[in-house]
Amino acid sequence: MTNRAEQNSDILRLANSLRWEIGEKVHDTLLQSLYSEAERIATRVVRRTEEKQSFNWEQTLDRILTSRLTGVPVMIALLALVFWLTISGANVPSQLLAELLIETVHPFLKSSAAQIGMPWWLSGLLFDGVYLAAAWVISVMLPPMAIFFPMFTLLEDFGYLPRIAFNLDNLFRKSGAHGKQALTMSMGYGCNAAGVIATRIIDSPRERLIAIITNNFSLCNGRWPTQILIASVFFGAVAPPALAGITSALVVVGVALLGIFLTFLTSWLLSRTILKGQASAFSLELPPYRPPRILQTLYTSLIDRTIFVLWRAVVFAVPAGAVIWLISNVHLGEASIAEHLIRLLDPVGFLIGLNGVILLAYIIAIPANEIIIPTVLMLTALTLNLHGVGEGAGVLFELADENAYMAIFQQAGWTLLTAVNLMLFSLVHNPCSTTIYTIYKETGSAKWTAVATFLPLGMGFALCFFVAQFWRLFAG
């Protein structure tokens, strides 16, 4: 083996000295001969049959979608349209699902359990904990996802995403980051773990780390439902009914844009402090527009994304439901564990314009952002002692429409500030555990994993803190 190693270094030495003799231009010469050969073959085999240069709609479209003037406004308008369709389209099916799963199936399960003499704690754990959490996840998440993903996938199939990258490239470069980060950012809108894996397309380790750390500012599909629900309950409600949908959509777009802004800001700060360096140049090919294949897109976005994501959410909701029920019903002294924890977290929550329930929910929901809203609702119902169907604390009662959500939130002392800060905190906080694990696998470094985890968490606390202080100073 040592012999081999010596022979290998012999070869390397020889190559080295030969490289000196032939000069530096080998790489260029080789590339050139490759290119000229490719050109020669291409001109031999490709023939232009006819010149049909009537109207080049691709060029015209590109001129609109990627122009300095109209590129970004069109992008924002498209995003707003997608959210508006999602929000207004998801309302009715969400209510129907909630009616079916929570108001019909749940009482039926409970009464059946009582009939066969199931102990109260078992039926509480199974139906008030596990079942309700899963039912909430499905009724809150399924409709918006089933509308949002196919639309997003159609845009993707059509070829719009690279145009976004093109529009944002300049800003990314100015922030000291790689232009391809726009693509990984778009991927993050589906799932941050996928976005982190997608950063493999970025060559330089420095820029790749920036892309990984800031990917969390892309709202992932676990967080869209939170944004959409809170926006429609709090902002849709204050707008005139005809404008409710579009108002909520614009608020969600605002949060998404804030995420993009924070991506730039954080990239800029990182590339001037701990990740110093120049942005590297790259060429981005704008692929041709292709007519989206509607049916196939519906199929793949339903199977690959919607069902996949929903399944993951349900898998995480089941143990979380059990945990919520248990901490709500196991008492230490006169209060349940959950109440103790909430009381402990309340002062911190108040400081940043949230409350103990929301913070506890964020701890329980570290494995999956998807279950934030169901967790918040269940914990709120518990602390307010809102007993609905079933026995034991931590049980949800009927929530027929948005007014009912509003009713609970108001009883729990939520204000517009709580809503605003919940949306902000949902945008800026630690990534879910799957993403954290993915970051660790991709970077292989505990240090950068910690940075990617705690930097956004710290930023979230700071942001919410300042918003709360100013709000109370000027509005309260």
Place this chain on the structure above:
Amino acid sequence: MTTQDCATCPVHIKSNLIKLGVDMDSWDFVVALAGNPNTGKSTVFNALTGLHQHTGNWPGKTVTRAEGGFVFKDHRYKIIDLPGTYSLLSTSTDEEVARNFILFGQPDVTVIVVDATRLERNLNFVLQVLEITDRAVVCLNLIDEAQRKGLHVDDRMLARELGVPVVPTSARQNEGIDMLLQRIDEVATGEYRCRPRRVQKTSPELEKALSVLIDKIQRVYPGLRNARWVALRLLEGDSRIIEAFENGEIDELLSAQQLAPEHAFATEGGGE
């Protein structure tokens, strides 16, 4: 070329493929799918395997490797969708994944998916792949789009120029896939002998240096298939290949290459 392989035996290096993370149970041949981004590689992959992997119209979609399988003429094929790259020369992670797979895994067939509407740029990549492997099929995809743009590509002349089979396809419409399967099978079983064009019109000094270096490499590694390619990379100062020499990785590749396929199977459990 080496003569000791039997014509119809698989040529892939099973131990290396397993090391590259490919589950090699119950497959006869390994097919790699390579190509520039946005040539419809994932669509071809789906058409070949019948899978519904999500495809997107933007570069860099496939960063992780997708795998699938199909059966054609009683041969069981494992197919690996490599990340789309513009070249195999420089060293981003995805280019390295693609290059290492073709170089170290030695798939039985490498299907190079090519965008018929941007042939010249795609040919740069094809020529680079053909430097590494001589078992390739060019899938001339998006031929319908080319026709709509008023471009006619002479696939027979292209096949003659490249020395490997060329199959025009429109994978989105599932056109040409049968012929593609047929050609893959012919190359895999050795029925079709590829004689790929290796272009290197270089300078006389370079040729001289090259022959010295190839000579040296072949003395250490007799029977190495792509000695010229390795020598060129060394002269270029390709850091990945230099590293492979430094840490002995190159030995593993070459010793695996020199074994007859039966032996490669037998020593598979033997470890490093």
